[in-house]
Amino acid sequence: MQPPAMPDLFIPSPTVSAFELGPLTIRFYALCILAGIIVGTWLTARRLRARGGTTAQALDTVMWAVPFGIVGGRIYHVITDNQLYFGPGKDPWAALRIWEGGLGIWGAVALGLVGAAIGARRSGVTLAVFADAAAPGLLIAQGLGRWGNWFNNELYGGPTDLPWKLQIHNMNAATGQAVTAADGTPEVLGYFHPTFLYESLWCLAAAALLMFLDRKYHFGAGAVFAAYVVLYTSGRFAFELMRADPANIILGLRVNTWVSAMLLLTGIILFLILRPGPRSFVLDQGRTPVTAPSSNRRGDTP
Structure with missing residues (x-):
């Protein structure tokens, strides 16, 4: 008698990416970003308090950084994936429907830093102090936000037979539901590497490593954020090489692969420059930025 066959293992993907709440359509993608x-x-806020700042200063700065970041992320996505919105048969107005998904992290970070600079100045915190405090939280936010791609059945790698392969459905972005076959079952496009999951786990691990390094070694002001750039882009570069979903290509590589490589080199250079410098703190309710020697090794408090 032969033993029973092992079940075919895979990671299922949702067949619904949105739900109705009265007159509103709630997208799981948006909920993941919000989380x-x-x-x-x-x-x-916790890390800024450890640097002598206050929760109010953190919230005031975040209130500027987040909307700027969302706008920047959308602009980057529309520019780098313009074929989705412009051209014959396309709907240009869809470029404004951010709730349907589509944010580019590079644009979000770039314009988010502009918003953070405005908010930090208004609240009495230097941008370097806020950026260093925010870096691990930014990684965690990115890791949680990637689960929005899971709900949307997007951001996957090449086909695979591994036990953790990801099932991908043919999704209708307008309805937020999977397209059904003639028999009423959700239409499955195939099974692929779950690169969204790889990136999410990488972000969470990188956040933990960054907080450990920040406690053990007192990097100069701005160096923690530079280390964030190095950690994230090194992982993102590898994941971009694995991805198989549609993207614009330059010289045989995805646009985000090139961007990751350039930012990785930039992050390394900035880290080497900023690491030996003095570490900044915020005292006197954030009105007087001060520095502490980088040799101080007592942890997150001056």
Whole structure:
């Protein structure tokens, strides 16, 4: 008698990416982004307090950084994936429907830093202090936000037979539901590497490593954020090489692969420059930025 066959293992994907709440359509993608913002803000406030700042200063700065970041992320996505919105048969107005998904992290970070600079100046915190405090929380926010891609059945790698392969459905973005076959079952496109999951786990591990390094070694002001750039882009570079979902290609590589490589090199250079410098703190309710020698090794408090 032969033993029973092992079940075919895979990670299922949702067949629904949105639900109705009265007149509103709630997208799980948006909820994942919101969860990341909440957790990231909480951790940022905690770390800023450890540097002599206040929760109010953290919240004031975040209130500027988040909307700028969302706009920047959307602009980057629309520019780098313009074929989704412009051209014959496309709907240009869809570029404004951010709730349907589509944020580019590079644009979000770039314009988010502009918003953070405005908020930090208004609240009496230097941008370097806030950026260092926010870096691990930003990684966690990115890790949680990636689960929005799971609900949307997007951001996957090449086909695979591994036990943790990801089942991908043919999703209708307008309805937020999977397209059904003639027999009423959700249409499955195939089984692929769950690169969204790889990136999510990488972000969470990188956040933990960054907080450990920040406690053990007192990097100069701005160096923690530079280390964030190095950690995230090194992982993102590898995951971009694995991805198989549609993307614009330059010289045989995805646009985000090139961007990851350039930012990785930039992050390494900035880290080497900033690491030996003095570490900044915020005292006197954030009105007087001061520095502490980088040799101080007592942890997160001056």
